[in-house]
Amino acid sequence: MSDVLLTVGGSVPWFVAALLIEGENIDPDEVTGLLDIAPDSAQRKGVALLPRRGEPRRVPWIGTWSIHLRPEQAPGCGVEDVVARLLDRIDVPLATWQSCLKGSRTRIYLGLVLDDWNRGFGFDPSVLRRMSTFGIIVDIDIHSDEVAAEAASAKCALFCRTLNDGQEPDEVLSEGTPPRWPISKPPTETSDGGVHWGSVSLLIYADDLDPDKISRLLDLEPCFVQVKGVTMPSRGGRPGRIPDIGLWQITLLSEEVPGCSLENAIRTVLDRIRVPDEIWRQVRAGTSRARISAKVDFDKSGRGFRLDSAIIERAADLDLCLDFDIYYCFGDDDA
Numbered sequence: 170m171s172d173v174l175l176t177v178g179g180s181v182p183w184f185v186a187a188l189l190i191e192g193e194n195i196d197p198d199e200v201t202g203l204l205d206i207a208p209d210s211a212q213r214k215g216v217a218l219l220p221r222r223g224e225p226r227r228v229p230w231i232g233t234w235s236i237h238l239r240p241e242q243a244p245g246c247g248v249e250d251v252v253a254r255l256l257d258r259i260d261v262p263l264a265t266w267q268s269c270l271k272g273s274r275t276r277i278y279l280g281l282v283l284d285d286w287n288r289g290f291g292f293d294p295s296v297l298r299r300m301s302t303f304g305i306i307v308d309i310d311i312h313s314d315e316v317a318a319e320a321a322s323a324k325c326a327l328f329c330r331t332l333n334d335g336q337e338p339d340e341v342l343s344e345g346t347p348p349r350w351p352i353s354k355p356p357t358e359t360s361d362g363g364v365h366w367g368s369v370s371l372l373i374y375a376d377d378l379d380p381d382k383i384s385r386l387l388d389l390e391p392c393f394v395q396v397k398g399v400t401m402p403s404r405g406g407r408p409g410r411i412p413d414i415g416l417w418q419i420t421l422l423s424e425e426v427p428g429c430s431l432e433n434a435i436r437t438v439l440d441r442i443r444v445p446d447e448i449w450r451q452v453r454a455g456t457s458r459a460r461i462s463a464k465v466d467f468d469k470s471g472r473g474f475r476l477d478s479a480i481i482e483r484a485a486d487l488d489l490c491l492d493f494d495i496y497y498c499f500g501d502d503d504a
Contacts, residue, residue, distance in 0.1 A: 178287030192273025195232035291492035361471030378415025
């Protein structure tokens with residue numbers, strides 16, 4: 170479906186995806202009538218819910234209307250396709266949709282499972298544009314367990330040995346048990362703190378890319394460039410590789426902005442594109458592609474982050490992919 174970057178470890182599994190409309194005064198029945206969709210769950214602020222498994226009746230602090238997807242309902246679908254499926258269910262005029270959001274907000278919640286040492290996911294521009302049109306926020310929680318972490322650690326060690334010694338890694342996979350997370354709660358309650366990130370990069374690439382031209386047009390000094398077919402400098406005594414595509418890249422490292430969240434790091438990189446639309450179209454002329462790529466270091470189950478509507482809208486306007494490459498980070502103390 171998309172031009173989303175594939176990671177070494179492949180796509181991240183997910184255990185739940187949900188589209189929620191939330192507000193203090195939301196009337197779930199009215200939303201159901203406007204959208205002509207029966208919700209998978211709904212609640213009104215202050216109206217006690219039925220007791221579950223012997224627990225006391227919970228009184229919601231906010232009204233919610235939501236539709237959900239589980240992996241068994243969308244076999245074989247990746248994260249981006251699942252989001253598209255949720256959006257496909259909203260088949261009303263934009264004015265009707267906006268009527269549903271009076272005094273409320275809408276967001277997509279994604280519960281992901283890191284079951285190996287490296288997984289990834291992303292959104293292509295067409296999905297970002299659809300989310301932007303609906304004014305959607307995206308909340309992402311990433312989970313794991315000890316079994317998956319041990320398997321991922323072993324897989325990571327094998328991969329490192331493969332890189333260094335040319336050995337073939339064993340296919341060690343683990344089936345972690347994904348949690349069932351309270352998707353109706355706000356992000357501060359659904360995640361155990363923000364994710365750690367290592368870098369956020371803007372990459373522009375094409376077969377015929379001229380990095381110097383890109384630098385001039387954007388008035389930016391790149392961190393890295395390569396030209397298709399032009400041998401790169403040798404590294405570590407090894408011959409320089411010959412790139413099969415041209416690339417221009419700027420990168421923000423986490424150590425450059427201590428304490429910066431992933432969301433603000435993405436916003437910082439996007440803000441570096443300050444040229445008029447006409448100049449940006451020249452940058453993207455021909456067959457060039459562009460993406461924001463974030464490297465996420467995962468060290469504790471329950472970490473999460475948010476993509477607010479402004480980030481989604483800006484990336485969509487620039488026709489960018491948003492990609493997230495997630496790695497287990499071993500040996501660090503939990504923050």
